[in-house]
Structure formats: C-alpha cells, structure tokens
Amino acid sequence: MSGGHEQLLADCDDEQRLAITSDDAPLFVRAGAGSGKTRVLTRRVAWRIAEGSAAAGHTLVATFTRKAASELRQRLSSLGAGGPVTAGTLHAIALAELRRLALDRGRSLPVVLDRRQRLLERLAAEGALPVKGREGLAALVAEIDWAKARLVDPAGYAAAATRAERRSPLEPEVVAECFSVFELEKHRRGLLDFDDLLRRLAEEIAGDPDLAAAQRWRFRHLYVDEFQDLNPAQLRLLEAWLGDNRDICVVGDPDQAVYGWNGSDPAIMTTIERRWPAVATIRLDTNYRSTPQVLALGRAALSGGGGRSTLAAVPRSSRGDGPVPSVTAYSSGAEEASRVAAALRRAHAPGRLWSQLAVLARTNAQLVAFQEACAAVGIPHRVGGSTSFLQRSAVREFLRRAAAQPSSDAFGRLVADLEEVSAGPGPELETEEDLERRLDLAALARLCRDYETFDPGGGGAGFAAWARGELRGEASSA
Numbered sequence: 069m070s071g072g073h074e075q076l077l078a079d080c081d082d083e084q085r086l087a088i089t090s091d092d093a094p095l096f097v098r099a100g101a102g103s104g105k106t107r108v109l110t111r112r113v114a115w116r117i118a119e120g121s122a123a124a125g126h127t128l129v130a131t132f133t134r135k136a137a138s139e140l141r142q143r144l145s146s147l148g149a150g151g152p153v154t155a156g157t158l159h160a161i162a163l164a165e166l167r168r169l170a171l172d173r174g175r176s177l178p179v180v181l182d183r184r185q186r187l188l189e190r191l192a193a194e195g196a197l198p199v200k201g202r203e204g205l206a207a208l209v210a211e212i213d214w215a216k217a218r219l220v221d222p223a224g225y226a227a228a229a230t231r232a233e234r235r236s237p238l239e240p241e242v243v244a245e246c247f248s249v250f251e252l253e254k255h256r257r258g259l260l261d262f263d264d265l266l267r268r269l270a271e272e273i274a275g276d277p278d279l280a281a282a283q284r285w286r287f288r289h290l291y292v293d294e295f296q297d298l299n300p301a302q303l304r305l306l307e308a309w310l311g312d313n314r315d316i317c318v319v320g321d322p323d324q325a326v327y328g329w330n331g332s333d334p335a336i337m338t339t340i341e342r343r344w345p346a347v348a349t350i351r352l353d354t355n356y357r358s359t360p361q362v363l364a365l366g367r368a369a370l371s372g373g374g375g376r377s378t379l380a381a382v383p384r385s386s387r388g389d390g391p392v393p394s395v396t397a398y399s400s401g402a403e404e405a406s407r408v409a410a411a412l413r414r415a416h417a418p419g420r421l422w423s424q425l426a427v428l429a430r431t432n433a434q435l436v437a438f439q440e441a442c443a444a445v446g447i448p449h450r451v452g453g454s455t456s457f458l459q460r461s462a463v464r465e466f467l468r469r470a471a472a473q474p475s476s477d478a479f480g481r482l483v484a485d486l487e488e489v490s491a492g493p494g495p496e497l498e499t500e501e502d503l504e505r506r507l508d509l510a511a512l513a514r515l516c517r518d519y520e521t522f523d524p525g526g527g528g529a530g531f532a533a534w535a536r537g538e539l540r541g542e543a544s545s546a
Contacts, residue, residue: 076111076118081104081354083352083354086350093315093317093348094314094347095316095348097352098321100353100355102356105293105319109140110144110149112291114147114148118148123289127153128291129154130161130306132158156518163265166268166269177529177530180259180261180262182262184209187250188209199242207237211247212243212250222248222251226240267305270301270305288313290316291317292316292320293320294319296332299332300333300336318340322334322338355383358385360385362390405437406441408441409445439451457508460508461505463508466482472528473529478528479516487513
C-alpha cells in the first residue's frame with residue numbers, strides 16, 4: 069500500500085475505512101448525520117483512482133445543491149482526485165451533456181427556462197391560465213415541480229396527485245389544465261426547464277444505442293451523495309447511465325430526507341435491495357457532531373416519541389454528555405413567533421449583542437412570522453441569504469455580460485477580469501456591502517472555473533445556462 073493510500077485512511081474509524089476500501093458494487097453507504105459521509109465519499113473516489121480500479125476521467129460524482137457540489141470538488145482536489153472527475157448537480161451535468169450532444173450533431177443548443185414562475189406569470193397575465201395571484205401561482209409552481217420530478221405529465225397529474233394525497237389550494241383538474249398550457253407554451257418557444265434536462269438526456273440515451281455506449285463509457289464509475297433526496301426523474305437518468313453496469317456507490321440516510329415536498333422519493337432508498345439485489349450495505353453509525361442528548365432528541369422526534377427512527381441501528385455519539393435540549397410546542401405559528409421574540413429579548417443580556425442571537429427555520433417562508441414578531445417588539449434583525457445567489461445584482465450583471473460572449477476566449481478574458489476584481493483591496497478597506505459583493509464575485513469566479521471542467525470550449529452563453537442549472541436549488545425563496 070502506498071503512502072497516499074495510507075493517508076486517505078489515517079483519520080478514519082473502522083466503519084469509514086471499510087466503506088472507503090470495499091470492493092463491493094453496487095455499494096450503499098447508510099450514513100447518519102455527522103458520521104463523516106462526505107469524507108467517506110470523496111476518499112472512496114480518491115482511493116479507487118489511486119489504487120487503479122477507477123479512472124478519474126470516467127468518474128461522476130452527483131449531488132443536489134451547488135454548495136454540496138462545490139464542497140465535493142474542493143475535497144477531491146485536496147485529495148489529488150480533482151481535475152478530470154465530473155462532480156456537480158445532476159441538472160448541471162445533464163445540461164453540459166446535452167450541450168455537447170447538440171454541438172456534436174449540429175443542433176441548436178438547448179435554451180433553458182431558469183424559472184417556471186416567470187413564464188407562468190406571463191401566461192396568467194395574458195389570460196391563458198385560470199389561476200391568478202401570487203399565492204395561486206406559487207401553489208401551481210409547487211405542483212408542477214412535484215409532477216416533473218415524479219415523471220408525471222399533465223394528463224396523468226390528477227390521478228397521481230390523488231394517489232399521493234397531495235395537499236394544494238388548487239383543484240387537481242385546474243393544475244392539470246395549467247400544466248398542459250405551460251408545457252405547450254414551452255414547446256412553442258423551444259424552451260426546456262431544468263427537469264426536462266434530466267428527461268431529455270435519459271430519453272436520448274434510451275433511444276440511441278451509440279449515445280448510450282458513449283455515455284456509459286464516459287461515466288463508468290458513479291457516485292451519488294444524499295441519495296435519500298433522489299426523485300424518479302433523477303433515478304431514471306442514473307439508471308440510463310448505468311445500463312448493465314453496477315459500478316455505483318450511493319451515500320445517504322432516510323432519516324435526513326427533506327425534499328419529499330418537491331418530488332423526492334425516500335422509498336427509492338428504502339427499497340434499494342429490490343432495485344439492485346446484489347447491493348452491499350455498510351453503515352456509518354458513529355456521530356461525531358452531536359452529543360448523546362441531541363441524538364436522543366432526534367430519535368424521539370423521528371419516531372414521534374416512540375424511541376425508534378428508521379435506522380436499524382441507533383447512532384452512537386463520539387462526544388461527551390452535553391446539556392439536555394428543551395422542546396416547546398405551540399398551538400400556532402403566530403404564537404411560536406411571538407414567544408421566540410420574547411425569548412430573544414430575555415436573552416439579550418448586558419454584554420451580549422443582538423448579532424450573537426439567531427433563529428433557525430426549515431424554510432425561508434417560515435421566517436416571515438419571526439421577522440414580523442421581532443419588528444413588533446423592536447428587535448433589530450436581518451434574514452441571512454434572503455436574496456438567492458442568482459438574484460444578487462453583481463451576479464445578474466456578470467451573467468448578462470457573459471451571455472453576450474459566445475466564444476471561449478472572450479469568456480476567458482471576462483473570467484480573468486472577474487478574478488482580479490474579486491481579489492479586492494482587503495476587508496479592512498471595505499464596507500460590509502462592498503465585502504459581500506466581492507465575496508459574491510469570488511464565488512462566481514470559482515463557479516466559472518468549475519464550468520471549464522464540464523465544457524472546456526464553452527463560452528459565456530454556455531456558462532450562463534450551466535450556472536442556472538448549477539444554482540437551481542438556490543433560486544427559490546419558498
């Protein structure tokens with residue numbers, strides 16, 4: 069074993085070492101929160117490349133958000149396994165492959181609709197939809213998101229929504245009608261939305277044996293992070309890439325499934341043994357992040373108080389005892405927000421800044437009530453990340469300029485200028501607003517370099533489309 073191999077295992081526990089070095093395929097690493105799953109995933113990629121059982125240029129690592137994809141790429145690079153490894157969101161990878169396919173076949177490049185709501189708002193304003201108002205359109209977007217992720221078309225929506233017991237303020241027949249109008253308008257304009265990218269590439273692979281062979285040759289070694297958040301559209305593309313190959317490693321935890329509202333299906337994970345009968349399962353059951361008291365609270369919450377989560381094994385903490393968390397139930401969201409605001413005021417003792425106090429919520433929509441409650445009692449506050457990355461002024465301006473630079477040389481000069489500006493004069497010479505803008509530009513520059521690994525000859529227009537795919541999960545404020 070080489071020194072590089074030893075270094076990859078040096079700070080790992082026995083379970084992690086087994087998951088990194090196992091020869092099993094398919095492999096399912098069932099990893100609870102705080103168990104080091106990202107470490108295991110990236111080191112398994114690096115291990116296989118280092119010991120010769122996988123080629124970096126034929127390795128694909130997929131995840132679900134830009135931040136997760138960026139972290140994966142950074143870790144792989146630090147392990148010496150970056151470069152030719154394809155790592156990113158499934159939507160961004162699918163877009164890059166469809167662009168490459170279009171160039172190879174002399175077709176028009178795919179034109180991507182970055183936000184469904186924008187087109188739906190236009191259709192509603194023109195009187196083409198029976199849905200009006202912000203709330204109605206938001207509900208319509210949510211239902212179309214769910215349907216597209218579940219591979220449900222307009223004709224099948226009403227029946228599928230009824231089976232799934234979807235709760236929406238819109239009648240299923242109304243959603244189906246609007247969904248149909250939306251799809252027809254997209255087709256008329258020659259647009260694809262982000263979920264269309266997954267379906268289109270899967271269909272291209274299924275219908276073209278030569279393309280299927282090329283794609284499966286290119287992506288021979290597949291890895292999927294956060295597998296519990298996979299939806300049927302994403303699974304279909306993964307299985308199109310796999311074909312008869314079984315060289316896939318997935319990492320996830322059904323207790324951490326958070327995207328069920330948006331079409332993900334945790335049953336994909338819980339039935340993995342039926343889908344891939346030869347799959348081997350390795351569990352990471354040591355939690356390095358939380359105290360035993362926090363884990364006990366988590367198990368109780370997951371089981372509704374019965375003491376059992378969906379995990380067959382109970383995670384164990386590597387840390388010592390900590391304080392017992394307090395849990396308080398409220399009769400309504402309004403009461404919760406009011407009580408939390410009162411607790412914040414009590415916690416604001418002499419010597420403690422307001423900025424040292426924080427309120428966390430599962431969705432941005434829930435934060436509205438807390439903002440109103442804080443304002444009502446005079447508590448200064450701000451919402452972190454309230455503006456999506458795509459909507460920040462510096463990012464929007466750069467994407468506008470990039471879209472006007474079709475050549476790779478012109479785009480390269482634009483990126484070089486961006487990197488110079490993002491270096492800035494240093495935090496000590498900047499206002500807080502200037503610093504935030506510079507950090508946005510630095511993140512954008514890193515995204516540009518990531519894009520170059522997907523499409524080395526791509527220009528600014530290609531980057532603008534790719535970036536919207538990569539940032540899709542951050543474009544919504546819902």
